Amino acid sequence: MRIVVTGASGFVGSHVAGELGARGHTVVGTCSGRRPAPAMVVMDLLDPGSIERAVGDAEPDGVVHAAAWPELLRCEQDPDGARRANVNATAVLARACARNGARLVFLSTDQVFDGERGGYAEADEPAPVNVYGRTKLDAEQAVASGFAAAAGPRAAGCVLRLSLVYGTSPGGQRTPVEQILAAVRRGERPRLFADEFRTPVFAEDAARACEELLTRAGPPRLLHLGGPDRATRYELGLMIADRWGFPRSVLERGSQAEMGSAVHRPRDVSLDSSLARSWLIRPPRTLPDGLTLMWNNRTAR
Numbered sequence: 001m002r003i004v005v006t007g008a009s010g011f012v013g014s015h016v017a018g019e020l021g022a023r024g025h026t027v028v029g030t031c032s033g034r035r036p037a038p039a040m041v042v043m044d045l046l047d048p049g050s051i052e053r054a055v056g057d058a059e060p061d062g063v064v065h066a067a068a069w070p071e072l073l074r075c076e077q078d079p080d081g082a083r084r085a086n087v088n089a090t091a092v093l094a095r096a097c098a099r100n101g102a103r104l105v106f107l108s109t110d111q112v113f114d115g116e117r118g119g120y121a122e123a124d125e126p127a128p129v130n131v132y133g134r135t136k137l138d139a140e141q142a143v144a145s146g147f148a149a150a151a152g153p154r155a156a157g158c159v160l161r162l163s164l165v166y167g168t169s170p171g172g173q174r175t176p177v178e179q180i181l182a183a184v185r186r187g188e189r190p191r192l193f194a195d196e197f198r199t200p201v202f203a204e205d206a207a208r209a210c211e212e213l214l215t216r217a218g219p220p221r222l223l224h225l226g227g228p229d230r231a232t233r234y235e236l237g238l239m240i241a242d243r244w245g246f247p248r249s250v251l252e253r254g255s256q257a258e259m260g261s262a263v264h265r266p267r268d269v270s271l272d273s274s275l276a277r278s279w280l281i282r283p284p285r286t287l288p289d290g291l292t293l294m295w296n297n298r299t300a301r
Contacts, residue, residue, distance in 0.1 A: 002026045003214060004060040006093070007067030008040060009033070011169040012107065012162070012203060016064050019207035020214075028058045030067065043067070045085040048092045055096040062103040062214040065093055068136075072111075072263040075131040086135035087142060094146025094157055104143065105213045107206075108161045110198065110226065112137040115266020118197055118230070122222045122275060129264045144221075156221070158213045160206075163226035163271050166236075167203030168294065175203075177294065180237050184246055191254035194234040197268040199226025202290035208282045220279060226271035229287040236287070243291045 003020050007013035008029025021027045030043035043054040045067055055063065068086050069075055075082035090106060097104040111133035112126040128134045140159045147157035166177050173182065183190040206225060213219045231239075237251045256265060277283040285293075 001061040001215065002028070002059065004028045004030065004055065004058050004063045006030045006043060006054075006063070006065045009170065010066060011167075011174045012165055012206060013064070013066035014170050015167065015203040015207040016066055016210050019204065019211055020064075023211055025211075028054075028060065030054050032067070045069070045089040046081070048088070051089055051092045052096055055093065055100060055102070059100065060102050062105070063093065063097050064105045064107070064210050064214070065090060066107050068107070070109075070132070072130055072132045072265070075135065076263050079131045079135075082131055082135050083138075086132075087138045090139035091142035091146060094143045097157070098147045103156050103158070103214055103219075104147070105158045105160055105210050106139065106143045107210075108136045108140050108159050109133065110161060110163045110224075110269035110271055111266065112140070112161065113266060113269045115269045118268030118270040119272050120224070120269065121272040122220075122224055129266055132263075133266075140222075156219060158219050159222045160209060160213060161222070161224050161271065162201060162206055163224075163269070164198040164200045165203050165206055166200050166290065168297075176200075176233065176236060177240055177291070180240055180251075181244065184250055189250050189252050190237065191252040191259060192233040192237045193256060193259070194232050194253040195255045195267065196265060197230055197232055197270050199228070199230050199270045199273065200236060200287055200290075201225055201227045201284050202293070204293075205282070205284040205290075209276065209280055209284075212280055212282070220275060223276055223279070224271040224273045225276050225284065226273045227284045227287055227290070228273075228277075230270045231287060239287060239291055243288075243295050 009031040029040040114127040143157040
């Protein structure tokens with residue numbers, strides 16, 4: 001298959017592009033910079049014309065839309081920009097895919113839920129509490145609208161809601177594991193939330209799920225993908241300490257109230273990924289297994 005991966009220079013997008021390439025697909029990545037790397041094209045989320053051109057020129061069989069404004073604070077400070085980047089761009093991309101008969105996998109987020117109870121399944125009603133979550137939910141709806149009259153037998157819009165993604169990033173600084181390790185190496189004592197629950201998913205597992213959604217017949221139109229372990233950032237930090245061999249005592253417990261934030265962060269957006277575990281050939285691995293794989297590869301040391 002010929003597949004466009006938006007945001008291929010980013011953390012999740014780079015893993016998706018790598019997985020697809022390893023499985024023999026022809027990958028065209030997009031990036032926002034003016035000097036794209038080989039096999040990449042420039043695509044500006046705030047420029048609908050560049051999105052149309054990226055899809056039209058590539059003539060893909062499928063698209064994974066990983067590009068976004070994912071920073072919660074940035075979205076709160078510039079809600080109009082966040083809407084243009086996260087909602088409007090997705091709507092343009094969905095219409096272009098539907099018109100060209102391409103399958104789209106849109107990467108969404110657990111932040112579409114209010115976090116009042118956790119364990120959210122696909123049938124649960126979203127209720128985002130911050131700008132980022134609202135824009136991603138609206139983008140999900142834009143995907144459904146864009147494919148309402150899709151052309152071609154393969155055309156479909158799939159929404160993949162991801163939990164906290166961990167792993168290694170191109171620059172080595174973007175992921176929760178990398179940030180905690182970097183702080184410890186600098187001699188700092190990271191203060192980590194102990195009252196915000198997620199279901200962390202390994203980046204390679206998210207990438208493999210994207211490949212399955214693109215290539216298998218009858219993909220779910222909405223799928224939750226979190227790992228099997230419900231954990232806070234503090235608990236994640238403790239697992240990292242044990243795996244990398246530094247004292248747990250260098251980590252400090254924190255809470256949302258103590259640390260303060262300009263963004264309303266939901267308390268428990270852990271995902272119920274039962275459907276993913278039953279549908280995917282390769283479901284997500286456990287958090288300890290993912291951290292062990294990172295350790296064995298020595299990519300985050």
